[in-house]
Amino acid sequence: MERISSETISHGKNIRRLREILGVKQETIALGLNISQQAMSKLEQRDQIEDDVLEKISKILHITVDAIKNFNEEATVTFVANTFNESSYIGYNPTINPIDKVIELYERLLKVEQEKYVQLEKYIFKNN
Secondary structure: OOOHHHHHHHHHHHHHHHHHHHHHOOOHHHHHHHOHHHHHHHOOOOOOOOHHHHHHHOOOOOHOOOHHHHHOOHHHHHHHHHHHOOOHHHOOOOOOOOHHHHHHHHHHHHHHHHHHHHHHHHHHHHOO
16 A cells, blocks of 8 residues: 655544544544534644644544554455455355444444533533
8 A cells, every 4th residue: 555645644634534424423532632523623624743642632532543644445446355355255144243333333322322421511510
């Protein structure tokens, strides 16, 4: 895979795209950073973001800082297309229990909601 030069990387755009892919709202990250949603929007418009801020965002999104710095949508799509082409599915017969998947999804959603609640509590107590 070809690495993109640092001049063409936009940390803000990468954060926005990764956030969208992961289904995370700006407000969630803003709350975790203790900034307004408007400030988060401006942050996503910046090309370069300080490493300490990237570290905080990576923890909120549960991804690595490298994923933010080196995200390349075209490379990601190419990787997925090459990895999971049609021939990969020949003889592939997964045994997936839908109930387990629903439970797994519910547990992940519950964890995210609990994290939001904790962040909201911190925000409320800080502003009182």
